């Protein structure tokens with residue numbers, strides 16, 4: 659199976675977690691895109707009152723299949739949040755933000771009782787850090803934060819928008835530093851350390867609030883742990 663077929667397969671398996679859930683939390687990315695497409699064809703779609711969305715892209719997609727998007731300030735805490743990841747460990751800690759939606763993803767994950775992480779097998783790692791760690795920053799703090807990240811041993815690179823040639827701007831009007839070559843031996847400590855740098859909105863480590871369930875598309879099956 660191709661990586662995209664594995665993503666679709668794991669998205670299919672995630673559908674069962676959305677049954678009988680009035681308000682769902684929805685992540686961002688190509689695996690979630692499959693999930694929303696599949697949800698569009700589901701009978702139980704009409705039972706869903708609405709969804710809390712982690713990005714403008716996901717909002718647009720949810721609305722296109724007829725699902726109402728609800729503000730997190732109105733929804734209260736959620737039963738389920740489903741999202742992909744760029745890396746996930748056997749302890750269900752994740753590195754996320756390849757799609758740039760890390761801050762809203764982390765907020766909704768924090769407000770959800772159950773985080774269901776959906777990945778293809780290429781995302782499973784023992785130690786995170788091969789994928790550059792996204793750090794969302796206020797634009798005015800970019801250079802200062804980059805120097806602090808370099809002191810932690812990383813090599814920060816400002817994410818660019820390939821279409822405009824300017825820096826990539828998040829849904830929160832901020833920028834992203836993608837940090838290469840970080841040694842992530844203690845993800846909980848590193849998540850706190852980076853979030854304590856003034857100017858950092860958040861970083862893509864989801865170690866303090868890890869996933870509760872991980873579904874992995876592997877070969878012709880989906881493994882759950």
Ligand SMILES: O=C(CO)[C@H](O)[C@H](O)COP(=O)(O)O
Pocket residue numbers: 685686687688689690741742743744753754755756757758759760763
């Ligand atoms: O964190 C994310 C977006 O900010 C995505 O979940 C992550 O990048 C995985 O994306 P994909 O499903 O396209 O592989």
